[in-house]
Amino acid sequence: MKKKRLSVEEYVKGVLNGDRVTLSRAITLIESTLSNDKKMAEKVMESILPFSGKSIRIGVTGVPGVGKSTFIENFGKLLVDMGYKLAVLAIDPSSQKTHGSILGDKTRMESLASDKRAYIRPSPAGGALGGVSAKTREAMILCEAAGFNVVLIETVGVGQSEIAVKGMVDFFLLLMLAGAGDELQGIKKGIIEMCDALVINKADGENIDAAKRAKREYSNALHLFQAKENGWFPKVMVCSSLKKTGLEEIWKMIEEYWLKMSQNGFFENNRQEQRANWMHEHIRYLLESRFYQDELIKEKIQHMLPDIKSGQQSSIAKARELVDLFMKTQSE
């Protein structure tokens, strides 16, 4: 049976009442690419925006296999047991429909997924990073308006998506493994610099000593970086997501950060900067997608490419020519 379409007011009322079914439908609406849905989604977002923001937003990243979903499952359980309402979202532009999104696999975070105090939403499959991250941001705002006061955003630690997540969270946590070499495990130095805490996971069984050693090494290495502008020095911790050890300490550290940053003004300052950046980022995304969707531009690009590739035409000059042409078609 086809579901009855909801009105903007029904979406807003349902989300603000914390109705999970309406929340899920509202997120589906903001993910839709149909232009009518987009218009409606904008109205919904406008109405609920004043009710959002009352949460702590935490990014969790790390290479596949480091234990992100195990961590989120047990850390999340700890949070809901403490009385928090938890939403878990993901950024994964690499996932295609056929592969499923990183949170899409039903076997992941099974107990958290069935817990009424938590809400788990897989990332939209595929798509450009700009689009996926804009949708994740809006989903986050919807979750907050629905009363969730801790938002965890998961991403795979392999590239651009960290920067997108960093741009939408208050606290950024990098999960790592001990004994995988001090080459920082293929994770770029830039990501280390972005994080507020580095957590060595799987500190259990025979791995405990190696994890403690790694903690010392990383602590020493981090001292080579400068303290952040907000006065926070990134912390290095160990935990076992599987055995549920070290998780409470991680939450205490995040609480300490939350308190300090609220007191020194950086919490709000960071959010203000993020809102401004989202606008600029979305302008770039919209301009780029409109440009590449334009039929005339598509055709021109196809036509020019062989000469660009062979070096007979200048990439720079042709890029300018195409943008000028696009601007002209827009003003007609």
Ligand code: GDP
């Ligand atoms: P993800 O790909 O980063 O989400 O990693 P998963 O959470 O799926 O974990 C990958 C594997 O590592 C699974 O087999 C987990 O059971 C295991 N694992 C995760 N956390 C721990 C931990 O703290 N200790 C141990 N021993 N294994 C863990």
